[in-house]
Amino acid sequence: MSESADILVEVRGLEVHFPIKSGIVFDRTVGHVLAVDGVDLSIRRGETYGLVGESGCGKSTLGKAILNLEPPTAGSIVFDGVDIASLKGEELRRERKRFQMVFQDPLSSLDPRQTVESLLVEGLRAHGMDTDKAKTRARLRELMSAVGLPVAALSKYPHEFSGGQRQRVGIARALSVGPDLIVADEPVSALDVSIQAQVINLLQDLQDELGLTYLVVAHDLAVVRHISDRIGVMYLGGLVEESDGAELYDVPLHPYTRALMSAVPVPDPQVEDTREQILLTGDLPSPANPPTGCRFHTRCPWRQETLCDTERPQLRVVEVEGASASHRVACHWAEQIAAGEIQQHEVAPTLVDQGGSGFGVPDVTEPPHQMQAGDAF
Secondary structure, three states: OOOHHHEEEEEEEEEEEEEEEEOOOOOEEEEEEEEEEEEEEEEEOOOEEEEEOOOOOOHHHHHHHHOOOOOOOEEEEEEOOEEHHHOOHHHHHHHHHHEEEEOOOOOOOOOOOOOHHHHHHHHHHHOOOOOOHHHHHHHHHHHHHHOOOOHHHHHOOHHHOOHHHHHHHHHHHHHOOOOOEEEEEOOOOOOOHHHHHHHHHHHHHHHHHHOOEEEEEOOOHHHHHHHOOEEEEEEOOEEEEEEEHHHHHHOOOOHHHHHHHHOOOOOOHHHHHHOOOOOOOOOOOOOOOOOOOOOOOOOOOOOOOOOOOOOOOOOEEOOOOOOOOOOEEOOOOHHHHHHOOOOOOOOOOOOOOOOOOOOOOOOOOOOOOOOOOOOOO
């Protein structure tokens, strides 16, 4: 693929900060939750970009901000040459036909009082695409066929379907207006494993048939590896690593990515017993009061006395064996860690402020207990 001509979405310096209010009579802002804080990424036409990270890292907020469902605090989101972040009102409504979302919970995202037909027609009507009843009916039949549901499903209500079928309805709703980009927020996390495979295969088939572009938000590394062309890893509001899908699993460079990969079980007992396992110490810091410097330095087994706690690293291309020119990592010492020049060391747990604003007394006053063999639940 060529670079600039094939970029559909380009995000630069994106920030989404939520104010923390305090007061009984008059609200005053006492701090901000830095849900997304300085993210740069690009999504190419026709590819699937996977976004992974632990709960609370800001990946869902980033997906919603790209669609302007969460108004950005700062930064730009350029969709096919149009800055989405600057659009409001009717201009934003017209542009929304080109990007849609598949939500995590297929039941709560569908109105239980509407039939499937009503749910699908609602989107068409909002964009003036239901003027011809015959064409609308034909479009509904096409959508049902595309997602593998019978035409009779149009007259049913969401509670009459299984979880996998409801997610297919959600996908049909996203497809109804003919979008170019679909943001899928944990599209299979609420489904059984056997149904997950069906929905993932459906998304891939639709992408091949319709030329769709996906941003898939997930915490299941196996799902992301199967479906993604490129993967970005988020930690505490920022991207810490980005590379091609297969390469990220073969050559993880950021300490946090290495810890994530070491948590994925391997079906071979001999490999499982001998491979590197990284157990992170302490809790995730509060996004209302993130650490200075590298956000991960409070839990990093490779932390150094210089730079880590004073200067926030930027995503950069590193020269490491096995890493391509598109592999970027936000770590001051990525090359030295990969070469073995810096060794792991024990990390002392640090106090985590759970108060929200960063002005309260820390709730964590002792190191968290590590589960040992024989411990009772």
